[in-house]
Amino acid sequence: MSIRGVLIDLSGTIHIDKKVIPGAIEAIQRLKASNIPFRPMLLMEDEAMEEFEGIDIYKPNAVVIGLAPSKFNYEKLNQAFRLMISDPNVALIAVHKAKYFADKDEKLSMGPGGFVQALEFATGVTASVVGKPTVEFFQLALKQLGMESSPQHVAIIGDDVSNDLGGGAKELGFFLFIYLVQTGKYRQDDNNASDGLNVFKSVVEAIDHIIEQYKRDH
Incomplete structure (x- = not known):
């Protein structure tokens, strides 16, 4: 072969x-x-947010999670949680569910997987993984x-x-x-x-x- x-x-x-x-x-x-x-x-890098320019996010109908460490805090996750439980039609989408990634200091840091699973657990919604x-x-x-x-x-x-x-x-x-x-x-x-x-x-x-x-x- x-x-x-x-x-x-x-x-x-x-x-x-x-x-x-x-x-x-x-x-x-x-x-x-x-x-x-x-x-x-x-x-997906942090700069990927530039790809969403021009998209109306006033009334979001989906929560999309990529690799964005600065957004992985209680306030942001709770905001996503409240949005999802307020409307059963809001989708949960994960670019990937990696457990960890190599950070800028070349050491391992938590990936988005744990944060996606936290929202899955809290809302009962299973994320759609697109990557x-x-x-x-x-x-x-x-x-x-x-x-x-x-x-x-x-x-x-x-x-x-x-x-x-x-x-x-x-x-x-x-x-x-x-x-x-x-x-x-x-x-x-x-x-x-x-x-x-x-x-x-x-x-x-x-x-x-x-x-x-x-x-x-x-």
């Missing part, structure tokens, strides 16, 4: 906050030069690569063994070329989280391994 495409996580894999993983840019350039199709898997690790998210990524019908030929690189490399990725058949990098969210116990993991120091070594295998197969 050969690799015909690559999906790469960004936060924690290519960069941590504003700090780029050493050698990552050059590795991406080598991957691009190899002609292997690839796409980054985008995560990783849903099947729909990875199907969209495969569509961008033009490989909807052959996910088994796609390599996937990430630092989160659950969200990047599990869930929908496994359901769709991303089980032959799974690359876990020891940056970002990585913890030693992740090595034993799943069979078939290829563990590398960073995205640099993972990409070089993929390029070498691609060259052997072609």
Whole structure:
């Protein structure tokens, strides 16, 4: 079985906050030069709020939770709680439910998952997850690569063994070329989280391994 495409996580894999993983840019350039199709898997950053400019939020009909640590406080969560219990039609939407993320100091911090679950518990409403690790998210990524019908030929690189490399990725058949990098969210116990993991120091070594295998197969 050969690799015909690559999906790469960004936060924690290519960069941590504003700090780029050493050698990552050059590795991406080598991957691009190899002609292997690839796409980054985008995560919601704080700046994503700019995408909501022009949208009427006077009477919100949904609570959308992404990675926004400055908003994860009692006042904001209680505001969301009151909105949801006042109107059963208000939806709870989570970009993802990650347990933790690699913060700017390169240490782990709480992700949005616990805060989403707090609202789920308080309101009795189950959040709709629209990002990783849903099947729909990875199907969209495969569509961008033009490989909807052959996910088994796609390599996937990430630092989160659950969200990047599990869930929908496994359901769709991303089980032959799974690359876990020891940056970002990585913890030693992740090595034993799943069979078939290829563990590398960073995205640099993972990409070089993929390029070498691609060259052997072609």
